Amino acid sequence: MQDLKQLYQAVLDGNAKLSKSVTEAAIAEGVDPQKLVTEFMIPAMDEAGRRYECGDFFVPELLIAARAMKASLEIIRPLLTAQGTQPVGRVVIGTVKGDLHDIGKNLVAAMLEGGGFEVNDLGVDVAPEKFAAAAREKNATIVALSALLTTTMPSMKATVEALKAAGVRNHVKIMIGGAPVTQKYADEIGADGYSESAASAVTLARRLMAA
Amino acid sequence: MTATQSNPMHSLIEKLIRQGPVLTDGAWGTQLQQLGLASGDCPDLWNLTHPDRVEKVARAYVEAGSRVILTNTFGANRIRLDAHQAGERVAEINRAGVAISKRAAGARALVFASLGPSGKMLMAGDVSAAALRETFGIQANAMAEAGADAIVVETMSDLEEAKIAVEAARTTGLPVVACMVFDSGKDKDRTMMGVTPEKAAAALAEVGADVIGSNCGQGIAGFVKVCERLRQGTDRPLWIKANAGLPEMVAGNITYRTTPEQFADYLPALIKAGANFIGGCCGTSPAFIKAVKSRL
Numbered sequence A: 001m002q003d004l005k006q007l008y009q010a011v012l013d014g015n016a017k018l019s020k021s022v023t024e025a026a027i028a029e030g031v032d033p034q035k036l037v038t039e040f041m042i043p044a045m046d047e048a049g050r051r052y053e054c055g056d057f058f059v060p061e062l063l064i065a066a067r068a069m070k071a072s073l074e075i076i077r078p079l080l081t082a083q084g085t086q087p088v089g090r091v092v093i094g095t096v097k098g099d100l101h102d103i104g105k106n107l108v109a110a111m112l113e114g115g116g117f118e119v120n121d122l123g124v125d126v127a128p129e130k131f132a133a134a135a136r137e138k139n140a141t142i143v144a145l146s147a148l149l150t151t152t153m154p155s156m157k158a159t160v161e162a163l164k165a166a167g168v169r170n171h172v173k174i175m176i177g178g179a180p181v182t183q184k185y186a187d188e189i190g191a192d193g194y195s196e197s198a199a200s201a202v203t204l205a206r207r208l209m210a211a
Numbered sequence B: 001m002t003a004t005q006s007n008p009m010h011s012l013i014e015k016l017i018r019q020g021p022v023l024t025d026g027a028w029g030t031q032l033q034q035l036g037l038a039s040g041d042c043p044d045l046w047n048l049t050h051p052d053r054v055e056k057v058a059r060a061y062v063e064a065g066s067r068v069i070l071t072n073t074f075g076a077n078r079i080r081l082d083a084h085q086a087g088e089r090v091a092e093i094n095r096a097g098v099a100i101s102k103r104a105a106g107a108r109a110l111v112f113a114s115l116g117p118s119g120k121m122l123m124a125g126d127v128s129a130a131a132l133r134e135t136f137g138i139q140a141n142a143m144a145e146a147g148a149d150a151i152v153v154e155t156m157s158d159l160e161e162a163k164i165a166v167e168a169a170r171t172t173g174l175p176v177v178a179c180m181v182f183d184s185g186k187d188k189d190r191t192m193m194g195v196t197p198e199k200a201a202a203a204l205a206e207v208g209a210d211v212i213g214s215n216c217g218q219g220i221a222g223f224v225k226v227c228e229r230l231r232q233g234t235d236r237p238l239w240i241k242a243n244a245g246l247p248e249m250v251a252g253n254i255t256y257r258t259t260p261e262q263f264a265d266y267l268p269a270l271i272k273a274g275a276n277f278i279g280g281c282c283g284t285s286p287a288f289i290k291a292v293k294s295r296l
Helices: A006-011 A016-028 A033-053 A059-083 A102-115 A128-137 A154-165 A183-187 A199-211 B010-019 B031-034 B045-050 B050-063 B078-083 B088-103 B128-143 B160-168 B195-205 B220-233 B258-264 B267-272 B286-296
Strands: A090-095 A118-121 A142-146 A173-177 B111-114 B148-155 B177-180 B211-221 B237-241 B247-250 B253-256 B277-281
Touching: A006 A016, A006 A033, A006 A059, A016 A059, A033 A059, A033 A199, A059 A102, A090 A102, A090 A128, A102 A118, A102 A142, A102 A199, A128 A142, A142 A154, A142 A199, A154 A173, A154 A183, A173 A183, A173 A199, A183 B220, A183 B247, A199 B195, B031 B045, B031 B050, B045 B050, B045 B088, B050 B088, B050 B286, B078 B088, B078 B128, B088 B111, B088 B128, B088 B195, B111 B277, B128 B148, B128 B160, B148 B211, B160 B177, B160 B195, B160 B211, B177 B195, B177 B237, B195 B211, B211 B220, B211 B277, B211 B286, B220 B237, B220 B267, B258 B286, B267 B277, B267 B286
Parallel strands: A090 A118, A090 A142, A142 A173, B111 B148, B148 B177, B177 B211, B211 B237, B237 B277
Antiparallel strands: B247 B253
16 A cells, blocks of 8 residues: 555655656555545645745745646546546636736746646736636636736736626636735735735635635 | 855956945836836837937936946846847847947946846746856847946846856956845745845855845845845855835835835945945836935
8 A cells, every 4th residue: 555645745845756656556556536636735735835935945845846746647637537526726827918927927827736726827928808718718717817017017907807898707716916916906906816925826716716 | 154255356346346335226127117118018129219218217327326337138138038029139139238328327337237037947947057058148248249347147036047147147257246136035035946145145156256246126124134144155245236115006006115215224234234336126216326325
């Protein structure tokens, strides 16, 4: 029998090789793949996020943890799809129009994926209409918007408007983030939530799904 | 712990700081926005399309008392310019940027050319070390050809990328300033990647940076401690450029709360902490430089 606690530790330590081999062995032994995700991998990513929040982890530790999680997910995802298991939520994410910065957005995408969400990354400089079309097409439950520049923050507002115009606003929760963004700004433009960091974005996304 | 100095202080730097702290300039991006740079526009391209407005920013800093001004070339590397379909114009944009600042400076100020990060993350595999080396090398050479007095590697979040940029800049033979952003961790005393000021300073000195420092990321209050800790890691001259606080949206307008006078209040503490070059980053303006000058 595989010691599944090893999977938790491998993801937390960012040991992709070990995470993959434990996953493969566990599946060969007939362990439910969903159990691997919800009982070991997601808790490991949550712990990584918690350590990031309190300043024990920094971006490199988050990145390697997410990479280890991804290595295991690549094995598990086809099995979950075959079982008809639904993800926690479906996210459409991107950096808003006029803004070419992708580091923060990529981190949030990796953390959400680590949190069990299906993530559709639209990239950078994404037009409001493109967010609306993708939200509809992917049947998204969350639309996540990123901006690094103060000058591109108004594109967030335009995207909220575009989601309304396309008639998808009421089917999705909108969350926003990025260096200049604040809770106050989220309230001002009618977004559902603001997150200060990549790790707290996962907590926020779960809270919005439960709301 | 103080690192041993591997090479003597560059004569240009030595001459500059001999008489005490040197006043540098303030923000460019926020100033260009006030002159009409729109959201999503590439600021660096303005060196070709609106040289008169770029020169206006440079001239305002010289007139405010800056003894060192930077250039409008922060994002003029091939990786960033490619995103604006201007990747083929790297040399042209950098040469124009240096020429504009030199015209504004005349004999009154020196021109230190600004070289910013690629915007891609090495560790995530978004870009290779070799590609960064080549990209920064091309940019630094164009700056040197145009007659820059020094190169400022600035706003770096990743020490590895900063080291590559310093090495590339050093091949020009110009003095190199290297500064990182400390905006992470509980006390805002780490880079995004978790590196402390002590460690960053020692590592940047080791790859041959002539001046070491920090810019952007937080308001000036946090820079006193960062400066003291950079001093722990190196005996090289130190460079500090703080923001005017963090931006806030007030009634739909982007506002920085710190006033020039509040900013200048920190001058004695920064000098005591070891700062040799002092200026401002995002949200600061010629008024901030004037306020600091009046206290020097």
